[in-house]
Amino acid sequence: MDWHGVATHAGARERWKAFVASRQDELGSFLQFDPALGAVDSASSGPLAGVPFAVKDNIAVRGFRLTCGSRMLRDFVSPYSATAVERLQKAGGIVAGKANLDEFGMGSSTENSALMVTRNPWDPGRVPGGSSGGPAAAVAAGLAAFGLGSDTGGSVRQPAAFCGIYGLKPTWGAVSRFGLVAYASSLEVIGVMAKTVDMTEKAFAVMRGEDPRDQSSLAWQPAPLRKGKLSIGVPRECADVPMHADVRKTFEKTRRTLKELGHEVREVSFPTLDHVVSSYYVIATAEASANLARFDGVRYGHRAAHADTPEAMTIASRTEGLGPEVKLRILLGTYVLRSGFQDEYYLRAQKIRTAIRMDFQKAFEGVDLVLMPVYPVPPFQRGSADADPFMQKLADIFTCAANLAGLPALSFPAAVEAALPIGMQFLAPAFGEDLLFSICRQLEKGFPSPDAPGFPAGWK
Amino acid sequence: MDASELAITARMARLSLTKEELEKLGVAVEQMLQHFSHMKEIDIQGLAPTTHALLRENRLREDAENGPALSDTLLGNAPEREERFIVIPNVL
Numbered sequence: 001m002d003w004h005g006v007a008t009h010a011g012a013r014e015r016w017k018a019f020v021a022s023r024q025d026e027l028g029s030f031l032q033f034d035p036a037l038g039a040v041d042s043a044s045s046g047p048l049a050g051v052p053f054a055v056k057d058n059i060a061v062r063g064f065r066l067t068c069g070s071r072m073l074r075d076f077v078s079p080y081s082a083t084a085v086e087r088l089q090k091a092g093g094i095v096a097g098k099a100n101l102d103e104f105g106m107g108s109s110t111e112n113s114a115l116m117v118t119r120n121p122w123d124p125g126r127v128p129g130g131s132s133g134g135p136a137a138a139v140a141a142g143l144a145a146f147g148l149g150s151d152t153g154g155s156v157r158q159p160a161a162f163c164g165i166y167g168l169k170p171t172w173g174a175v176s177r178f179g180l181v182a183y184a185s186s187l188e189v190i191g192v193m194a195k196t197v198d199m200t201e202k203a204f205a206v207m208r209g210e211d212p213r214d215q216s217s218l219a220w221q222p223a224p225l226r227k228g229k230l231s232i233g234v235p236r237e238c239a240d241v242p243m244h245a246d247v248r249k250t251f252e253k254t255r256r257t258l259k260e261l262g263h264e265v266r267e268v269s270f271p272t273l274d275h276v277v278s279s280y281y282v283i284a285t286a287e288a289s290a291n292l293a294r295f296d297g298v299r300y301g302h303r304a305a306h307a308d309t310p311e312a313m314t315i316a317s318r319t320e321g322l323g324p325e326v327k328l329r330i331l332l333g334t335y336v337l338r339s340g341f342q343d344e345y346y347l348r349a350q351k352i353r354t355a356i357r358m359d360f361q362k363a364f365e366g367v368d369l370v371l372m373p374v375y376p377v378p379p380f381q382r383g384s385a386d387a388d389p390f391m392q393k394l395a396d397i398f399t400c401a402a403n404l405a406g407l408p409a410l411s412f413p414a415a416v417e418a419a420l421p422i423g424m425q426f427l428a429p430a431f432g433e434d435l436l437f438s439i440c441r442q443l444e445k446g447f448p449s450p451d452a453p454g455f456p457a458g459w460k
Numbered sequence: 461m462d463a464s465e466l467a468i469t470a471r472m473a474r475l476s477l478t479k480e481e482l483e484k485l486g487v488a489v490e491q492m493l494q495h496f497s498h499m500k501e502i503d504i505q506g507l508a509p510t511t512h513a514l515l516r517e518n519r520l521r522e523d524a525e526n527g528p529a530l531s532d533t534l535l536g537n538a539p540e541r542e543e544r545f546i547v548i549p550n551v552l
Contacts, residue, residue, distance in 0.1 A: 077536070079533035079536075172514055173514050173515075186512045212519075213527075216512070275501075275502050277495070296474070297539065298539075299534075299537070299538055299546055301539070308550075309550070311474075312549070314474050315475065319475055324481075324484070327477070328488050328489065330475065331485060331489055332493075334469050334472050335469045335489070347509055348504065351508070351509050352499060352504060353509070354504075354507045354508060354510045355502065355507055357510060357513060393492070405513055
């Protein structure tokens with residue numbers, strides 16, 4: 001589908017808007033849909049001229065609300081735009097609207113949003129994944145050409161896999177985080193979700209690069225692209241992880257397909273795999289407890305109606321404004337940073353993080369890419385019927401390793417089983433995004449992103 | 461973690477939890493801490509901690525005006541204000 005000009009040519013724009021309106025009640029992907037407001041800061045020409053995109057609502061767009069899916073920021077209007085958004089706008093891209101998410105990016109189902117329910121376009125009884133479930137559902141349903149999400153522990157790749165589209169988690173620092181509301185700064189990065197590898201790459205190419213407004217951003221320094229036969233590593237420890245039969249089957253199928261394409265697939269060792277979830281949750285919650293301390297009800301955000309002292313106001317505002325999953329992570333993070341417990345949890349987790357990085361370093365001495373599933377189960381049912389919040393955290397095992405090591409990873413649709421999409425992912429050494437696009441393009445020829453029910457957009 | 465430890469942690473995090481919330485979150489916190497306890501099984505002898513995977517040195521920029529003035533739109537988000545002052549409960 002050609003998205004160029006869709007948001008700018010009057011005829012196409014009206015058909016597109018009518019189509020979005022016809023799906024919104026059912027899918028709940030957008031918290032705010034306003035392409036007219038989105039067009040204000042966009043250039044009239046460029047590689048993305050008139051291409052509408054959805055922005056996860058923890059990424060700032062000037063004039064739009066920036067709710068983070070939280071009661072705390074329900075009415076907050078952003079005074080400026082994230083650098084990633086600004087760059088896309090300069091390339092002609094148009095913000096269609098702000099898309100739903102788990103509150104502050106904390107979750108795997110988008111059910112932790114305090115503001116809206118988002119459903120999976122493949123099956124409204126199932127979650128779209130999370131935390132970037134809104135943009136993933138929007139892209140999979142044909143409401144936007146691509147979506148911006150943030151990936152702290154898998155929040156771009158897992159919803160992309162759940163919705164049958166591509167999801168790129170770039171190298172940490174490759175995309176500026178200026179304008180991304182901080183959850184766990186050392187882990188997160190803004191990523192892209194789209195129906196094709198081309199569109200994913202196009203948006204990434206525009207967004208990336210050093211930004212003086214983000215000290216941790218890095219200049220684009222692509223690894224030389226290896227052509228021809230590749231060596232692809234599969235961690236042998238993956239076999240020990242409990243996995244749904246359909247995911248296991250797809251994992252095997254993908255290995256076979258890669259061999260048929262002429263690549264070498266071989267086992268690599270990833271002994272720390274069993275510890276990535278612990279290390280990740282200690283570090284992520286510790287950083288969250290510090291980052292979310294800013295929500296104190298003073299300068300912006302929810303303020304409790306009655307309080308006698310500033311401190312009572314802060315406590316009441318936070319208690320009323322934040323949801324249970326956010327409170328849980330703040331409590332955990334506060335605990336692991338408490339004096340007396342720091343060495344046992346936070347310092348230890350950071351040392352394990354070093355061990356995880358070394359495992360990857362060793363693996364990449366022998367292989368070009370690492371292949372893993374994205375998530376151990378297919379899209380699960382709403383209401384945690386078949387995956388409670390604790391299980392959902394354990395299931396981050398395949399995704400959060402890339403965040404701990406700062407590596408790029410691209411999840412791709414690999415199968416449809418029982419009418420649900422299943423995703424796999426490749427991981428590459430830092431700045432190896434070009435290789436990720438190249439290998440996924442090879443697989444895309446045989447298995448393009450499958451269309452969700454209702455996708456052939458009525459406005460086309 | 462027992463209930464009093466959880467209450468202390470909540471106070472440090474500036475959260476006021478009802479008895480019901482304390483019970484519910486207490487179970488979830490304990491579940492995660494149990495999981496974290498497996499970190500003891502891995503040998504980390506001699507490893508330095510990683511705070512960031514790819515971090516460059518600090519960079520400096522010219523001390524010059526940068527970007528548009530945002531104070532009006534920022535103030536527009538204040539929950540309560542008098543002209544250009546943000547109102548909070550009495551400090552003293």
